[in-house]
Amino acid sequence: MNLHEYQGKSILKSYGVAVQEGIVIDKVEDAVEAAKKLTEQTGTGWYVVKAQIHAGGRGKGKVQETDSNGVVLAKGLGEIEDKVKGILGGHLMTAQTNGKAKKVNKVLIAQDVYYPGEAETEEFYMSVLLDRERGRNTIVYSTEGGMDIEAVAEHTPEKIYKEEIDPRVGIQGFQARNIAFNLGLSGQAFKEMTKFVVSLYNAYVGIDASMFEINPVLKTSDNKIIAVDAKVTLDGNGLFRHPDYAAMRDVTEEDPTEVEAGEAGLNFVKLDGNVGCMVNGAGLAMATMDIIKLSGGNPANFLDVGGTANAERVEKAFHIILKDPNVKAILINIFGGIVRCDRVAQGVVDAYKNMGNIPVPIIVRLQGTNAEEAKKLIDESGLNVHSAVLLQEAADKVKEVLA
Ligand code: GDP
Ligand code: MN
Numbered sequence: 001m002n003l004h005e006y007q008g009k010s011i012l013k014s015y016g017v018a019v020q021e022g023i024v025i026d027k028v029e030d031a032v033e034a035a036k037k038l039t040e041q042t043g044t045g046w047y048v049v050k051a052q053i054h055a056g057g058r059g060k061g062k063v064q065e066t067d068s069n070g071v072v073l074a075k076g077l078g079e080i081e082d083k084v085k086g087i088l089g090g091h092l093m094t095a096q097t098n099g100k101a102k103k104v105n106k107v108l109i110a111q112d113v114y115y116p117g118e119a120e121t122e123e124f125y126m127s128v129l130l131d132r133e134r135g136r137n138t139i140v141y142s143t144e145g146g147m148d149i150e151a152v153a154e155h156t157p158e159k160i161y162k163e164e165i166d167p168r169v170g171i172q173g174f175q176a177r178n179i180a181f182n183l184g185l186s187g188q189a190f191k192e193m194t195k196f197v198v199s200l201y202n203a204y205v206g207i208d209a210s211m212f213e214i215n216p217v218l219k220t221s222d223n224k225i226i227a228v229d230a231k232v233t234l235d236g237n238g239l240f241r242h243p244d245y246a247a248m249r250d251v252t253e254e255d256p257t258e259v260e261a262g263e264a265g266l267n268f269v270k271l272d273g274n275v276g277c278m279v280n281g282a283g284l285a286m287a288t289m290d291i292i293k294l295s296g297g298n299p300a301n302f303l304d305v306g307g308t309a310n311a312e313r314v315e316k317a318f319h320i321i322l323k324d325p326n327v328k329a330i331l332i333n334i335f336g337g338i339v340r341c342d343r344v345a346q347g348v349v350d351a352y353k354n355m356g357n358i359p360v361p362i363i364v365r366l367q368g369t370n371a372e373e374a375k376k377l378i379d380e381s382g383l384n385v386h387s388a389v390l391l392q393e394a395a396d397k398v399k400e401v402l403a
């Protein structure tokens with residue numbers, strides 16, 4: 001699960017990491033008051049207005065309606081409302097939004113931290129993530145902050161450093177000092193950086209994040225080290241331990257079909273192919289996707305209906321699969337262990353009849369308890385539903401109907 005910048009920063013603060021302060025708003029009318037409050041809190045006279053969407057690259061991104069960038073500077077209270085109007089409610093496209101613009105429902109009004117002049121500030125890159133191969137947490141960092149880290153990795157890989165942290169002992173003092181040293185810091189800034197790194201690492205571990213990226217980390221002209229941006233991915237499997245972070249979920253940022261499926265208790269992931277899949281059990285779902293691929297098709301989704309494949313769930317699953325206009329056929333592959341195959345077959349037939357006209361052919365493979373009765377039910381239904389016994393046979397039928 002991803003978080004917004006303002007949420008990531010609030011977590012950082014609770015772990016003692018210094019951040020660029022800000023106040024989030026969702027109405028233009030609240031802009032001036034928020035800016036005034038921020039000035040009371042921080043003394044800032046200039047502000048940065050930042051679109052809150054689940055994507056980076058906002059600074060260079062464009063709001064389609066206004067041509068404003070997704071991160072803009074307001075030089076004083078007088079400019080704040082216009083700058084907010086340019087972003088809030090608009091649609092922002094960045095290098096990271098996959099070719100689609102994202103609606104901006106909230107903006108963060110933040111203090112300007114690049115005072116008094118950019119010449120005296122330095123931008124770094126830092127992220128903590130899980131290295132699955134090494135079984136370690138890794139801090140990736142660079143002197144080249146504020147820009148696209150992928151580009152840095154491609155053109156000047158020698159400017160990217162890594163520090164591996166053993167999760168059993170956590171981050172050690174020498175490791176934090178090593179990082180501050182490699183970033184070329186000394187004196188007060190060096191000390192601040194070591195504190196920053198330790199607190200960031202502790203935040204990453206404490207919230208069960210799988211990624212915590214700060215780009216840029218800023219050295220201010222008065223040698224403070226602060227997080228200007230925050231990009232956080234929480235481990236979904238750890239969310240049950242953190243109801244307060246789970247509540248930070250913003251479903252407007254997620255694929256609406258996946259959200260609907262999740263609410264219905266269906267495990268659904270949208271893919272790009274043309275064969276819809278309805279399967280019980282994640283392992284069988286993976287095998288089904290493999291065989292579709294091997295037969296020359298392409299799965300349109302992963303969908304695990306779980307243990308209770310009754311008519312209602314089957315209908316819901318149909319409904320969700322058919323929302324995708326790319327779907328040209330549906331393959332149902334269900335093993336009837338606890339749930340009887342004839343019940344599932346009846347569910348498929350009922351759902352089909354209930355939904356009226358399903359515009360694509362359906363191939364059904366039911367194996368397990370009462371499989372023969374199930375096949376008979378399908379074969380005698382008179383609907384555009386085809387039965388199969390073997391998985392290969394099912395895949396071949398998919399190929400046939402697609403041809
Ligand atoms: P991103 O583009 O989505 O990664 O958003 P960031 O939060 O990283 O902001 C983009 C850029 O805006 C930064 O790299 C900075 O150059 C600039 N920026 C952010 N905060 C300030 C600020 O307080 N003052 C000024 N002058 N520029 C800022
Ligand atoms: Mn950034």
